[in-house]
Amino acid sequence: MSRSVASIKSLVLCASVSLAMAGSAWAQSAVSPADAVNPLIGTTNGGDTFPGAVMPFGMLQWSPENTRGKHTHTASPSGYEYKATRIRGFSLTHLSGAGCAGASGDVPFMPITQAVTSSPSADLKDGTYASDFTHANEMAKAGDYRVTLADGVKVELGAAMRSGMASFSFPAGKPANLLIRASDSEVGSSDSQVQVDKAANTVSGSVTSGNFCGYLAKADQRSYYTLYYVASFDQPIGDVGAWENDQVKPGSTSAKGGTGYGDKGFPEPGKGSGVWLAFDPAKGPVTVRVGISYVSLANAKANLEAEIPKGTSLAHVHDAARTAWNDALGRIAVDGGTPDQRATFYTALYHVLMHPNVYSDVNGEYRGFDQQTHRVDGSQKIQYANFSGWDIYRSHLQLVTWINPKIGSDIAQSLYNQARQNDGEWDRWTHNSGGTHVMSGDPAVPALADIYAFGGRDFDLKGAYASLVKAATVPTAHDSSDDGCNVECVGQRPSLDQWLKLHYIATQSHAWGGAAETLEDVTADFALSQLAAQVGDKAGEKQFLTRAGYWRNIFNPNATPEGGYIQNRNADGSWPAFKPETDDGFVEASAAVYLWMIPFDVHGLFDELGGYQKASARLDRFFHDDSGKWALTKAGPLHSELDNEPSVAAPWLYDFAGQPSKTQESVRIVVNTLWKNTPDGIPGNDDLGEMSSWYVWSALGMYPEIPGRAELMLGSPLFTHAVVHRAGGDLVIDAPQAGTDVPFVHALTFNGKAHVKPWLPASVVEHGGHLNFSLQSSADTSWGSDLKYVPPSFSPPHS
Numbered sequence: 001m002s003r004s005v006a007s008i009k010s011l012v013l014c015a016s017v018s019l020a021m022a023g024s025a026w027a028q029s030a031v032s033p034a035d036a037v038n039p040l041i042g043t044t045n046g047g048d049t050f051p052g053a054v055m056p057f058g059m060l061q062w063s064p065e066n067t068r069g070k071h072t073h074t075a076s077p078s079g080y081e082y083k084a085t086r087i088r089g090f091s092l093t094h095l096s097g098a099g100c101a102g103a104s105g106d107v108p109f110m111p112i113t114q115a116v117t118s119s120p121s122a123d124l125k126d127g128t129y130a131s132d133f134t135h136a137n138e139m140a141k142a143g144d145y146r147v148t149l150a151d152g153v154k155v156e157l158g159a160a161m162r163s164g165m166a167s168f169s170f171p172a173g174k175p176a177n178l179l180i181r182a183s184d185s186e187v188g189s190s191d192s193q194v195q196v197d198k199a200a201n202t203v204s205g206s207v208t209s210g211n212f213c214g215y216l217a218k219a220d221q222r223s224y225y226t227l228y229y230v231a232s233f234d235q236p237i238g239d240v241g242a243w244e245n246d247q248v249k250p251g252s253t254s255a256k257g258g259t260g261y262g263d264k265g266f267p268e269p270g271k272g273s274g275v276w277l278a279f280d281p282a283k284g285p286v287t288v289r290v291g292i293s294y295v296s297l298a299n300a301k302a303n304l305e306a307e308i309p310k311g312t313s314l315a316h317v318h319d320a321a322r323t324a325w326n327d328a329l330g331r332i333a334v335d336g337g338t339p340d341q342r343a344t345f346y347t348a349l350y351h352v353l354m355h356p357n358v359y360s361d362v363n364g365e366y367r368g369f370d371q372q373t374h375r376v377d378g379s380q381k382i383q384y385a386n387f388s389g390w391d392i393y394r395s396h397l398q399l400v401t402w403i404n405p406k407i408g409s410d411i412a413q414s415l416y417n418q419a420r421q422n423d424g425e426w427d428r429w430t431h432n433s434g435g436t437h438v439m440s441g442d443p444a445v446p447a448l449a450d451i452y453a454f455g456g457r458d459f460d461l462k463g464a465y466a467s468l469v470k471a472a473t474v475p476t477a478h479d480s481s482d483d484g485c486n487v488e489c490v491g492q493r494p495s496l497d498q499w500l501k502l503h504y505i506a507t508q509s510h511a512w513g514g515a516a517e518t519l520e521d522v523t524a525d526f527a528l529s530q531l532a533a534q535v536g537d538k539a540g541e542k543q544f545l546t547r548a549g550y551w552r553n554i555f556n557p558n559a560t561p562e563g564g565y566i567q568n569r570n571a572d573g574s575w576p577a578f579k580p581e582t583d584d585g586f587v588e589a590s591a592a593v594y595l596w597m598i599p600f601d602v603h604g605l606f607d608e609l610g611g612y613q614k615a616s617a618r619l620d621r622f623f624h625d626d627s628g629k630w631a632l633t634k635a636g637p638l639h640s641e642l643d644n645e646p647s648v649a650a651p652w653l654y655d656f657a658g659q660p661s662k663t664q665e666s667v668r669i670v671v672n673t674l675w676k677n678t679p680d681g682i683p684g685n686d687d688l689g690e691m692s693s694w695y696v697w698s699a700l701g702m703y704p705e706i707p708g709r710a711e712l713m714l715g716s717p718l719f720t721h722a723v724v725h726r727a728g729g730d731l732v733i734d735a736p737q738a739g740t741d742v743p744f745v746h747a748l749t750f751n752g753k754a755h756v757k758p759w760l761p762a763s764v765v766e767h768g769g770h771l772n773f774s775l776q777s778s779a780d781t782s783w784g785s786d787l788k789y790v791p792p793s794f795s796p797p798h799s
Contacts, residue, residue, distance in 0.1 A: 045682070055160060059162040062157040074102045078098070100212060107227065109179070113174040124270065158317035167288075183258045190261070192257065201236060214261055222434075227293075232310070233286060237279070242255035258271070389443030426467070452708075494509065523548075566594050671699060717775075736774075
């Protein structure tokens with residue numbers, strides 16, 4: 001048997017057990033999880049997802065780069081905007097839902113049907129070397145993307161883990177040229193090199209880039225990774241040419257030079273380099289296999305030969321990707337619901353499982369944060385990259401780890417490896433082999449605590465804990481620097497000296513916003529206390545739990561006539577002028593939103609607000625406008641914004657107030673109205689799968705409210721039957737009456753016994769069990785209302 005067929009059959013055999021477990025649900029829905037996925041969900045309305053071919057956690061993501069007619073600005077941060085129906089290339093790398101001005105988007109391949117007579121880098125409006133398309137001629141599935149362009153070229157893309165395969169079918173009677181835009185990463189490049197070997201029918205090269213959110217601050221207008229690639233064609237390469245900036249060089253087989261980042265963090269107009277290749281359209285489709293690596297060209301070649309050896313068909317690549325996605329998605333099997341609901345659910349899970357990304361090569365090597373080559377060792381199998389820490393600590397890493405503890409463990413070890421290679425600093429938003437410092441807080445701490453709580457135990461916990469403790473107790477020069485501020489403050493713990501002295505971050509500091517930074521830091525310290533408990537550091541556990549109580553130092557009980565709020569506080573202890581709608585001191589939200597962001601000490605917050613009834617009444621006003629209508633997003637700064645992270649935990653707070661029917665209702669209205677099986681079906685940036693993880697949890701009827709712990713708050717299931725498959729024991733969720741408009745819990749049993757608490761203990765995450773919900777269409781205000789049974793809260797002493 002050929003190596004390609006053997007590799008495909010091996011993937012099928014590895015997935016067979018998981019596929020069998022999911023089989024009962026598929027039999028009734030007649031659609032496998034992978035086939036239910038609609039990669040076009042979230043490709044407009046700010047979701048910023050991409051529809052191209054990718055494997056679960058894949059290093060390579062082959063997807064279109066759309067254009068609105070400005071060559072130096074991508075149409076969307078993901079490269080693809082559904083409403084922009086013109087394509088200028090198909091890039092090898094992408095991030096899903098990342099925001100800013102884009103990231104990665106390296107090495108676009110663009111088939112064209114005209115001669116190259118001017119520099120593609122000088123095509124500033126993408127009017128010449130780009131093509132229109134219609135969605136009627138486009139198809140996107142998990143691991144499989146196809147489109148026929150307006151010029152008649154049919155493009156088909158497939159992906160393996162570190163490699164990909166494409167087919168370009170050119171129309172007869174026209175030139176058949178392929179541009180390789182070597183320098184054109186989405187937000188530019190500082191260098192690129194590309195070489196054509198006609199005798200071997202290959203193109204190889206590299207591009208050096210970075211610059212994520214660089215337009216916001218000089219601190220990130222820099223390169224921090226190099227992508228190497230080798231492309232092997234099945235057709236003879238005919239005429240060739242190259243371009244460098246505005247110079248066109250027919251016959252040349254090499255080019256070099258990046259686009260630069262300009263004065264404002266965008267590619268410089270007219271700069272860039274690449275090559276073009278001519279083919280004979282009479283010989284049929286042009287097929288290319290591409291391997292990539294962030295270490296070396298040799299590793300890119302090795303990755304390609306290991307994953308898509310010569311002789312592999314594109315159909316085999318598509319089949320292998322579908323099998324891999326069915327294996328990954330099938331770890332949660334759902335039945336019931338409408339086809340649109342199943343599509344939305346499995347697409348959300350698909351987006352969760354896109355990131356972080358495999359970063360080590362088949363030989364275990366990877367590029368570290370010190371820009372040196374490292375190799376995974378010990379029990380670690382894979383080094384991962386791309387962590388939007390401020391986002392994914394809330395519910396994403398918990399879900400990834402719950403369904404695959406080994407992946408969670410390797411993610412934790414990867415974060416620790418990055419810190420060790422970065423002078424002990426744990427960056428909050430990492431991209432490939434660089435830290436970008438984007439957002440606020442110290443999210444690495446709850447990230448690791450989340451992973452440990454949900455079963456990811458196979459990493460160096462003691463080493464990681466010691467490193468995090470040092471970062472939380474010893475101020476660094478970066479902590480006292482304004483570089484990158486506001487959005488990209490370079491310190492891991494901005495103004496840590498203030499934290500240690502004042503016990504809050506003041507209005508004037510080296511952080512994005514004092515109040516928001518304080519809340520992020522107390523969450524980090526609470527999570528650190530949980531890690532301390534796991535390593536047996538009793539003194540550390542007490543120390544960091546006490547520090548988690550510092551949130552009270554920025555709670556002003558007399559902030560408004562309505563009552564207290566979290567707000568900025570001056571270093572001298574005084575309170576500046578304040579209104580609840582202010583965003584001064586906060587990150588991507590208002591004071592009214594941040595009031596509810598103390599997930600580990602909800603009962604402490606409710607006490608400060610005057611008790612359960614007063615807190616619940618304020619939550620009611622938060623989720624509704626003055627006329628009583630739902631205010632879920634874009635209803636003004638006094639109301640929830642359930643399209644972004646600071647609000648997403650708030651609907652689950654009713655469980656703590658003895659009013660779980662309001663959690664059930666508010667979560668379901670969000671699921672029903674803001675999430676859809678349409679291109680605008682994600683309400684905001686998906687943030688590398690974080691927002692999609694919220695949807696998955698919510699559709700299952702549960703949520704990990706407390707960072708660093710595995711208790712689950714309860715809502716109600718959207719589907720009549722679901723099974724979460726884990727080696728430690730499946731969790732079966734039955735809800736025979738479940739439906740779109742049936743959100744209310746009337747009764748619940750766990751393993752056959754009545755369960756009256758609106759939450760589940762951590763043991764359920766570890767061992768599984770059987771939940772059986774009785775649901776109805778009207779609120780049952782008695783179930784789960786006994787305040788003796790509300791979820792746990794952790795109230796540190798005031799300091």
